[in-house]
Amino acid sequence: MKNEYDIIVCGGGMSGLSLIYRALKANIWSNKSIILIDKEIKTANDKTWCFWENTISPFEDVIFKKWKEMCFFDIEDNGYLLNTKDYSYNMIRSSDFYNYTFDYIKSHSNLKIVREEIKSISNTASGCEVLTDSCNYHAEFVFNSVYQKPKLKENNTYLQQHFKGVIIESDNLNLDPNKIHLMDFRTSQEYGATFFYVLPTSDNTALVEYTLFSEKLLDPHIYHQRLKEYIVNILGIAEYKIIESEFGVIPMTDYPFERTTGSIINIGTIGGDTRGSTGYTFSNTQKTISNIIQNYKSKETPLGIEEHISRKHRIYDSTMLKVLAGGKYKGHQLFTDMFTKSKAYDILAFLDAESTLLQDFGIIKSLIPQYFFKPFFQSLLQSKK
Ligand SMILES: Cc1cc2nc3c(=O)[nH]c(=O)nc-3n(C[C@H](O)[C@H](O)[C@H](O)COP(=O)(O)OP(=O)(O)OC[C@H]3O[C@@H](n4cnc5c(N)ncnc54)[C@H](O)[C@@H]3O)c2cc1C
Structure with missing residues (x-):
């Protein structure tokens, strides 16, 4: 059985399927031999992905529903209609997503899909090796989305x-x-x-x-x-x-997930595309994939991709997470202060790691500062290590 490929994609969930679908659509993998390995072939509606957006999604065709009006309720039963400007909140049903991406990718003869359990992924002298329960595969690059809980470092939340x-x-x-x-x-x-x-x-x-x-x-x-x-x-x-x-x-978590180890490129949750303070992953993963596609187009390699979440936003994220975990500034109070005292569209940009310093300032001043000093300095020090 042929087991040498240009590209191995480990995991055909949200990020693996998004990557293959978008790379084939963008014609960057037309000449590559690709194999997708997953222990199960997904079709069920096992997840509902929601995300806010003020642009067109790469998966616009599969959005089940969009809402323009969003509201917030505090524990005292006060309701607030949020000013979200041009953001919409979008829902994708995973069954629609799996069917849509599979229908497109399966017609490509340079892609093989196998149902096997991955046992290990490692770098070799000439690229990477993936061992499954029934085969050894080799490739120049592996895109990995198989999540394992990381061994936390000191101060990680x-x-x-x-x-x-x-x-x-x-x-x-x-x-x-x-x-x-x-x-x-x-x-x-x-x-x-x-x-x-x-x-x-x-x-x-x-x-x-x-x-x-x-x-x-x-x-x-x-x-x-x-x-x-x-x-x-x-x-x-x-x-x-x-x-x-x-x-x-x-x-x-604010654990610093590695994007790349040798020729293994991590995507989705294992690649650090899940925001620590919100858990939202779908739109961050799409931004990472846009950067991978851009790199292929400009440099013909997926290595050295630009991270769309800046160090500043990672520090904010880690700070928020530490404050939430600390429990002194109660989560409901923190979000109530945020959503009632600053502009909702700034908050959505902030949580999406796209806010400007001016927007950041508006949000920071809506919160109680005393709870943030220690977590902020801890996050700052942590980000330097
Ligand atoms: C129920 C649920 C709802 C969510 N809702 C949202 C949401 O609304 N918005 C949002 O932004 N995020 C949401 N998330 C978070 C995140 O978007 C999802 O977890 C998303 O699926 C992560 O994508 P991924 O590619 O990293 O992992 P997955 O989609 O889980 O893909 C990983 C793939 O690897 C395969 N795999 C794992 N181990 C092995 C192995 N050893 N061998 C072979 N294959 C293996 C799995 O079968 C799976 O197909 C949700 C998560 C869950 C669990």
Whole structure:
């Protein structure tokens, strides 16, 4: 069996499929032999990816729904309609994404897709080697998205964003289908920063997600119970049916993930594309892939790509994460101060690592400074190591 390729893509989830789809579309891999290795071929709707954007997404065709109106609720039951200017909040269902990308990539004869379990990925004298449960593969470059929890370094913070989301169906939904609850803190904060997303997907269906930032996961029944309490008592929906559900855990850390080790290029969560303070990954990964494509076009190599998240934004991210993990400035209070005292479109740019110093200043002055001094200096020192 042929086991020499130009490119091996390890993991065909969000980042692996995005990369292959976009590289083939951009014609940068037309002359390359490529193999995609994943232990499973995905088709199910196992994830819902949401992200805000003020430009056109590379996956515009597969966006299930977009909302222009976003609101925020604090724990005191005050609601705020956010001024998000030209940002929209977009939802992609993973089943649509998998089908869409697979349909396109599978017609390319220079791409092979195998279902095997990856055991190791390493650099060799002439490129890289991937060992699976049934074969050894060699290539000039490997793009890796197989995540393993890193061995944390001193001072690294590691929280988990864990959530249970349900799509509910009800004849009495009573929600505006054009408006989402971006963050709704009207729930108990006993386990850490805890909030709901509400994304109405039609007149009678909505995704409701119970989300926490904390060290430990909860007993499964608690997610269920809190969702029920919120849907009935806060949203006022007495009768509903759950038609889909998802559970997820996203690492929130300031661990400095390596983008490149020799000829192995890490993408997605393992490449550091998950923002430490928010868990959002989809749009960051697309920006990384844009930079990879740009590098191929200008230098014919994926090595030495420019990172779109600057050192300044990594320090902010790490500082925010440390403040959240410290627990003195409660998460609900921090986000309430942020969203009620500064402009929402600046916050979205800030959380997307695209804010200017002026925008940063507006956000920083909305927060209580005393909680930030120590975490900021720790993050600054950490970023120099
Ligand atoms: C339920 C859920 C919802 C999320 N929602 C959002 C959201 O709304 N917005 C957002 O920005 N981010 C979201 N995220 C975070 C992030 O976008 C996703 O985790 C995303 O899938 C990360 O992409 P990835 O390519 O790094 O990893 P994955 O998509 O998980 O892909 C990794 C691939 O590697 C394969 N693999 C793993 N180990 C092996 C092995 N040993 N051998 C072979 N194959 C292997 C897996 O099968 C998988 O296909 C969500 C995460 C989860 C879990």
